[in-house]
Structure formats: structure tokens, C-alpha cells
Amino acid sequence: MTIAQARSAPLVAIVGATGTQGGSVIKALLESDKPYRIRGFTRDVSKAAAEALKKQGVEMVAVNLVVENNEGVAKAFAGADYVFLVTNFWEHMDTTRESSEGKMLIDAAKAAGVKGIIWSGLQSPKNISEGKITRVVHFDGKASVSEYGRVSGVPFVVVQAGIYASSLLEPAIARSMLEKQPDGTYVLPWAVRPSTIVPLIDMANDYGLYVRAVLERPVFPDGLDVYTSSENVTAEEMARQLSEGTGKKVTFKQITPEEFIKPLETLGFPPVATDSLQGFWEYFDEFGYYGGQVTGLEGLARPTRTFAEFVKGSDWSEVFV
Template sequence: MTITQATSAPLIAVVGATGLQGGSVIKALSESGKPYRIRGFTRDATKAAAEALKKQGVEMVTLNLVVENKEEVYKAFAGADYAFLVTSFQEHYSKEREISEGKMLIDATKAAGVKGVVWSGLSNVAKLSGGKYTNVTNFDGKALVTEYGRASGVPLVDVQAGLYYAGFLKGLLVKQPDGTYAISWATKPTTVISMIDVENDFGLYVRWVLEMPVFPDGLEVRTSSENITPEEMARQISEGTGKTVVFKQISVEETAQLLVSLGYPPAGAAEIAEEFLFFDEFGFYGGAETTSTEGLARPTRTFAEFVKGADWSKALV
């Protein structure tokens, strides 16, 4: 159904409308048989992705979601029935900033009187690991925002994203001296990772939450397109592309060094490297199972399907 402007339809405010998660939410809602009004937030409403959303009927709002812009942020949520909230840790790699911005978003939705918030959170790695892994600040910061949101009184569902399939198109495959490619992580080859085709599938989970008969306050949704081992990912990329791709287990220090060489800041690289140790020992969601896909509007995309449909021209050069 085409996105509507009819005031009888619920208004969904979507943070990061031109990003991977927010864009996926809008895609999933636009596919629904139910009518929605959608207000999308972006820092630049004139860019091509924003213009494309406008043509679909999305109300695009230029908004910088920083604490210094708190007054405008509060105004932007006015009239919304529901909100999808996400923060962008990779822009600054600051736990303190992520927490402050996440809390601001929660406060803004509460002030607007929304009926429900879908928040893109993550697990508390420090807590789940019993204090063993304390440097995964991206996960822990989002988890603290989740706790704040639940305590705020705003009905809140925490929808957590698995590791992105799309990362393989952006530097996660490293060319070896012999011309082959390697997935080089600090995990065992047999460690099961919850992976998500974020653009295609993440929004399905958010839509599922929003279309429940009663908004499921307190629910934690652990998304996955497929739970798969890194050695199997390597095999499927090889099979789908015709290139030789292997999995290579490396140390956490080597993982951090590799990420720095790919352009990650040292702090961010060290954090991601420690994430892999946590996945290896405790599981992606700390031992909790992924949420069933049975209630979703369509099947999630398998890793093999992603490999077949992806453009590998820049990742395998």
C-alpha cells in the first residue's frame, strides 16, 4: 500500500530514515496492507535518498539529533503515534554521547505522548559476561538507554539487530597475498553468529511489533535473517562468487589491527574486536535465542540469497 497522508492512519516517526535501519523500517511499512503516515528524520532532506522517500509519500524532516538541538528534536515528534529510534555510534564512538542522545530521544517521545517506542538496542555485554568484557561500549551504551526507556514509563520494545550481511561488502573480506580472500575474525570457525540482511529484513521485525493487536510493552526482539557460522559464510561466498574465500581465526589484537588498517579509529577497532570474543564465548545475544520469524510478513533472506543478489565488484577486487 502506498504511504498515506490520511489523518486516520497512525503517524510513525522514523529516526535515520535514509539509513540502513530506518530505511528498512519504512520499506516494511510501505509493503503493509495497513495504511501509515510516516515522518522521516534526516540531517539532509535534499539528498537523493530523502527525495526518493518524499516521492513515496514520506514527510521528510531535516533534523540534527544532538543534545544541543534538544528543543527542535522535541518539536519533531509532536503528533506522532509511534516512533522508531536508533542512534549512530559509528559516527563518534562515544558511549557517553550515545547514551545522552538516546535518553533525549526517549524524553522527546514521552513529551509527545506516543503510544509506543520501538528502540534499536543491544545487549549489555559487560553484564552478560560477568564483567569479563567491558570495552564493548556500543552494546552497553544502547543497553543502558533501554533501561532508561523502560523506567521512563513510555511503552517500549527493544528490537536488536544482528551482525549485518552488508559488512562483507564494506571491507570485511581481506585479500591475501596469494589472491584469495579471508574472513579474519577473533572467533572459532564454528561459532554461530546471528546475521541480519538489515535493508531487507530488519524492518519486518519492527512492522511485526507495530501490527500486534496490543503494543507489546517490555518485549525484547532479537533479530536474525540466518544464524550461521563464519566458516559456512566463507564457503557460501566462495560458491556464490567463484572466488576463493576462507575463514581465518585470528587474535583479538590482530583483529583490532586489521580494522584500523581498514579505516576504523583505534578505539572503535578495539571495541569491535572484543565483540567477537564475546560472541565466541557467550553467543551473539549472550545465550538468548533469536526471535522466531513465524510472525513476519515475509521470509527473511538467507545468507546464500544475499550472496547471490549482492554486488561484489568493490569487495572482491
């Protein structure tokens, strides 16, 4: 549908509008039969992705979402009814910075008088493991922002992101996830058991559906945690579906967390990243990605994309080489 311009339509401000998560939220709202005004934030409104959103009716705002620009961030949220907030740890790999920026976004939204905040957070392995696993900083940093948001006084919902199916398509990451064998076959070497449930999500296509479902509830559900996936499959089933969808022979192989990060160290990933990822696999294998919480696909506006559909609809030419 065309984005509404009438002031009676709720204004949703979306951080990372040209990124995967923010873009998915915009996609889902555009599909809705309900009217929305949409304001998208990005650092460069002249890039092609921002221009494309403008043509669809999105109000694009250039803003640098850093603590040093907290006044500018507060102004950018002015007039918004609801906000979607996300931070990118992997852009800088600094947990302190991510936590500070996430809290700044919440403060700015609160100052703007929004009716509800939706935050892309994650579980805390440290809390779930009762202090046993303490180094998964790319999860715990987001969890600290969630804790801050829950006591902000503004209705607050956490929509947690599952494992990106698209990560398998990124050549640098795929080298640690799909390993070519001398006979030309491939193994999927993950540091979990074959029966481990993996909450895979086609982020661009499906994540926004969960955010839309929150916004379209009769009452904004303060305090809710939403656990997203397009489909829950076992690690072993992932390998089988990759084989069927690509025509390449792929088998699952359980490895240790230490073995998983070795290729990343070779590629030059910094210690903060490899250490966090090693801790992540230890957590994932013992406690589950969502710490035992179950994703729910009910209440979404349309069916999500299965992993088999994702595999068949993707270009794997740069991965299986």
C-alpha cells in the same frame, strides 16, 4: 501500498529515515496492507534519498537530533503515535554522546505522548559477562539507553540489530574481514570458532520486518526484546556460501581478537573503536552475539533473505580485487 493520509491511520515517526535501519522500517511499512502515516527525520531533506521518500508519501522533517536541540526534537515528534529510534555510534564514536542522545529521543517521544517506542538497541556485554568484559562500548552505550527506556513509563520495545551482511561489501571493513592470499584465494579471518552462530541480517531488506511485526501486534508488547537476523549461519558456513556465490575460493580462519584489529589500526581506526571491537570478539566468541538469546523468524510478513541470496545478489567487484 500508498502511504495513508487519513488521520485515523497511526503516525509512525522514524529516526534516520534515509539511513539503513530507518529506510528498512519505511520499506516494511510500505509493503503492509495496513494504513500508516509516516514521518521521517533527516538532517537534510533536500538530498536525493529524502526526495525519493517524499514522492512515496513520507512526510520528511529536517531536524538535528542532538541534545543541544532538545526543544526542536520534541516538536518534531508532536502528534506521533509510535516512534522508531536509532543512534549511530560509528558516526562519532562517543559513548557518552550516544547515550545522551538516545535518552533525549526517549524523553522527546514521551513528551509527545506516543503510544509506544521502538528502539534499536543492543545487548550489554558487561552485564552478560558479569563484569568480565567491560570495553564493548558500542554495545554497552546502546544498552544503557535501553535501560532508560524500560523505566520511562512509555511502552518500550528493543529491536536489536544482527550483524550487517552488507558490512562485507564495504571495502574498508572488508580488508579486515576478507584477506587475500598469495595464491589468489581468500580467508575469512574472524575471531570466533568455526561453529559459532552468526545472526546475519540484510538490514535494508529485512530489519524493518521485525519493527513492523511489533507495530502490527494486537497490543503493543511493552518490555519485549526482539533479536533479529535474516539467517543464522555458522562462521564456517559463511565462508562456504561466499565461495559458492562469488566463484572465489574462501575458507574460514579463526584468529585472535588482537589479530583482527591490526588491519584496522593500520587504516587509522581510533583506539576507542579498535578497543571496543577487540572486546566485542572476546564477548561474541564466549557468550554469543545475543548472549545466548535466539532469534525468531516466525510472525514476519514475508520470508527474509538468506545469506546465499544476499551473496548472489550483491556486487563484490570492489571486495575481491
